[in-house]
Amino acid sequence: MKKIGAVILLITMCLGLIGSTSGCKKEETRELNFFNWTEYMPQELIDKFQKETGIKVNYSTYSSNEEMYAKVTAAPGVYDMVVATDYMVDIMVKQSMLEEINKDNIAKIGNYGAAYMDQSFDPGNVYTLPYMAGSVLMVYNKTMIDKPIETYADFWDESLKDNTVVLDDQRAIIGMALKKLGYSINETDEAILALAVEELKTLKRNIKAFDSDSPKSLLISGEVAAGYVWSAEAVLAQNENSNLVVVIPEEGTYLFQDNFAIPKGAKNKDEAEAFINFMLDPENGKVFSESRPYSNPNAAVLELLSEDMKNNKAVYPPDSFFEVSEFVLDLGETTLVYDEMWTKFKQE
Template identity: 45%
Template sequence: MRMRLGIILLISALILAGCGSGKARGVGGKEVLNVFNWAEYLPTKIIEDFEEETGIKVNYGTYSSNEEMYAKLTTGKNQYDLAVASLYYIEILIKEGLLEEIDKESVPNIKNIGEEFLGSDADPNDEYSVPYLWGDEVIVINTDLVKTDVTSFKDLLDPQFENSLLVLDDSRSMLGVGLEVLGYSSNSREESEIVEAGEWLKKLKPNIRIFESDNAKSHLISGEVKGAIVFGAEANLAIRENPALKIVYPEEYFSLWQDNFVIPKGAKNKENALKFINFILRPEVSKEIVLEYPYSNPNVEAVKLLPEDIKKEIMIPEKERERGIHAVDVGKATVIYDRVWTDLKQ
């Protein structure tokens, strides 16, 4: 009887010790990492290579907007160990105390990131974020279907585009277009200006066939739409399949963005998150990401490894970069953007 009791106590102690280990484990006690990222943004093979090398099981979830990502991270029941956020949402997450500090000593491959991509206004000391990818938002025109010159967002109001445009399903991107066309800042906090931008987009709405951020390329390749406002990589991928497509850098306004890795507050597998970030920042790994998803890359060592045609494809002209504008946190005005956007899409 004493022996049986002793065995029971020993088993109980082992179970308690396992529960207090500080790391969440999956089926069979395997270590896990829960990642939340944009759709169409990380090749499956990269995840599989990381799993094979480390033995860490990656549970991978995707979202289609910063707003969706933010909503999931602020539910009070955080289930992610690593996420990817644009700079202006990193600023919000930091202000609200929703991110863990990142131990840079655990990410030695951050040395491969170019200096110009570090020390952003959102995270000046790089305490909470690590650059992942960056890029632009451009107009794409199918020159087989559109015979007139398009040089600006205003040109997309032309009746020839009726029910034949695809635009980003993103409130800050599209209201930013309306604001800049009207001569305001794309980061305006003025309600009257944001509302006016919404009214301008309503003029464009009869020409909008699709709101889409994740898979614009398929609609462009097929010729379902005559033109689009899309992320640069979607434009590049579409042009590979349909050479009639042409990128236009709009006269009024050129939007740039940068996405960074962040670790949500209370992440259960922080060490695994750091291992994953460091793995991604290996030049040969980061190169493979760009080969599949041709966004611009802040990893300068990875860019050196790219074929010349891919380097040319992801290169944004210097004169365009110089006039590029990043979205910033607009504070309480975020609610106005959300309201105006919801009204537009109804």
Template identity: 45%
Template sequence: MKRRTRTMIFQVLALVLVAALLAGCGGQQIAGTEKPAEEEKVLNVFNWSEYMPQSVIDKFTAETGIKVNYSTYSSQEEMLAKLQAAPGSYDLCVASDYMVEVMTKQGLLEPLKLDKIPNFNNVDPLYRNPPYDPENKYTVPYMWGTVGIAINTDRVKRPVTSWQDLWDPAFAGKIVMLNDARYCIGATLKSLGYSCNETSPEALAKAKNKLQELIPKVKAFDSDSPKTLLLNGEAVIGLMWNGETALAQKENPAIKYIYPKEGAIRWQDNMAIPKGAKHPENAMKFMNFILRGDIGKEIAEAYPYASPNAETIKMLPAETRDNPASYAPEAELKKGEFLKDVGEATPEIERIWTEVKS
């Protein structure tokens, strides 16, 4: 009888203990089953200036409720410096080909989850898996294009076919150039018969001397809106982005884009998530939104660089697709080359640029 009583007492105590444990757990989830906290509805974007329509940003916010804080830079080096100085300040940045190389080597980018960016399937295979980011581990493409020469044919009557033509004394004081060391030094190297990525001391010394001849003849250095000087008549020739030239053509059809015979400098801009980003999920939602065909069309019509989005290309009018200022002919693409990370030569290139402009 006592044994049975003791057994009943233990059973009651066990039930009480279980009830107490359940009560103590309340609404808590069992360890390992917690749902990830939803990110706040904010996205901090860092991009080139004059490169994304406000209407696109507004549509993203309207569809998702995510507020976009949009900041701009004027060069890849400026972007890199700010990301290094303030980790976690931005959730999405736009980085050019060679800069992606630099940033991945420095561990400055977060890996992407492409399954959360299904519209990546819209990207033309030509612009996937680039050499600087095989398998698109860190980036998805935004836009692509070239750096070449723009002229006002109303005021430039002689043929322009070479990078060397920028040194023609007739253009002194009427030249606009991108405020960018890699593109300007790269074009100078190509005018001398070198690759735009050449880093030998001999080649860089020649490029420095040649640039020193040109700098006094340059009216202005402008990476934000170099087309402005062509349109207001202060410049008649320029070292220009292709899309800036296409924009200028809308206001003045006499503006023409030239692919130098030595080859243009190609580029591809890419969306990436900086290391330490506070809102990476929102960043991938934004990437997926940008890669929609209709959104790509809106961007390409506002800023007529070349779109890597196959669905967007189908939607664009023929006059846009066939404009060589936007979409380089295949033969010109074969002659062109991309900038690459030049590693230990980077400080020397920056020093040359600082000295020739001072």
């Protein structure tokens, strides 16, 4: 027993030693605990930021807004910066979970394009600044289809039977049915939702697979003739397979904008703001946009991008597109109705 006791004592002493030395270090180096979506930041940029500023980035990732929300609620003060999508910003602001951003620390704030600022979920950008934006678009393979897809109604066409891939996302797909009928994707009137249910029944016939993770692979390989997928996936798919055509639905579609936000209780607020400023540098924004074709809110980046990318309407759509498209809103109790519709839709 004595021996064991001695060993345990030795181990704890060693651990204490390790703990104290790293503790000392912590005070010297500045840190940033950055919590972001998976696959949403080139490592190259993090390395560059660390080198330029000497701030150590502790990078961790999540795969849904809800996961981020749950973790930030459970452990306040752990994350200095998160990337929240529009509706989640709305929820977090309403629950006063976010710090106000000190814009004096963000010298390059003028680089933001006006279209991405002052959005409904955070008027005046008090709590958030744009990260990236995108939408859900239709894609079709011109060699596998007789007549081109132009509207949502074409996506419902019988000729596409068992030949499409769509996102495994209830708001996107129920929203698509609502848009086809000419309603808002945030509809809460149950009579109108019942109409959408009927539309979904017919749509199911055309769906070969639901895939939110990598729908582009089915489109690239020719497994399906058409899809309704994230805009960045659509562009990446088109880069791989030139037979694919990206369609911007004239009825409008599901828009999203992800945003930098600093949770209440963050210990390294200045470092977080330094990172936002870093991302606003045109050269850094360019690095991001070249690997990930989202709509970059950094207007200064546009001049540096290739003609192809700059003029790609799927990445930088015309203004008319924004007039008919919508962000998803948090629907409160109606969320449960949407979930029931979705279960029924999948079950039939």
